[in-house]
Amino acid sequence: MSRIRIGQGIDFHQLVEGRDFWLGGVLVPHHKGALGHSDADVLLHAVCDAMLGALALGDIGVHFPDTDNTYKNIDSKILLARCAQLIGEKGYQVVNIDSTLCLQAPKIKPYVPQMQAIIAGILRVTVEDVSIKATTTEQMGFVGREEGVMAYATVLLEKMAQ
Structure with missing residues (x-):
């Protein structure tokens, strides 16, 4: 495997009433979750x-299947830490992350520093190594109608010095 690896991730979730809205490890106040x-x-x-894709390790569904009640309502910060452990076992570490949230509401700018700090802490990188951006879809599609939320992430991994 090469010394530098890049991975891209994407995820979608439906938004519904009566659920907490967790983004980047932060509970964001909103009428939907x-x-x-x-x-x-x-x-x-x-x-x-x-992270998993960068090393061709599959996706979170492979490692943490939704058919396994062990992961029912699990805190995704635990999943992130376990993914960090998996890439560490392969001899890699995160260099940086660039991510984009797509949601119509709520505005997340006030929560971004806390999200960056949480992710950086789990992955043992600096806050400056964690980019989190957000955009709306100008009220188009399922995101624009506030039926769902999506996120993209690109991660650069580097082989650790032996």
Whole structure:
């Protein structure tokens, strides 16, 4: 395997009433939350998939299947830490992350620094190594109608020095 590896992840979740809205490890106040087997943190799931994909290790569904009740309502920060452990076992570490959240509401700018700090802490990188951007879809499609949320993430991995 090469010394540098790049991975791309994407995730989608339906938005529904009566669920907490977790994004980037932060509970974001909103009248809807993401529906899923876990806490449905779309951003952390996209980052996990990007990390796993960089090393051709499959995706989070392979490692944490929604058919396994062990992962029912699990905190996605635990999944992110386990993905970090998996890439560490292969001799790699995260260099940086670039991610984009697609959602119509709520505005997440006030929560981004906390999200960056949480992700950086779990992955043992600096806050400056974690980019989180957000965009709306200009009220188009399922995101624009607030029926769902999606996230993209790109992760650069580097082989650790022996």
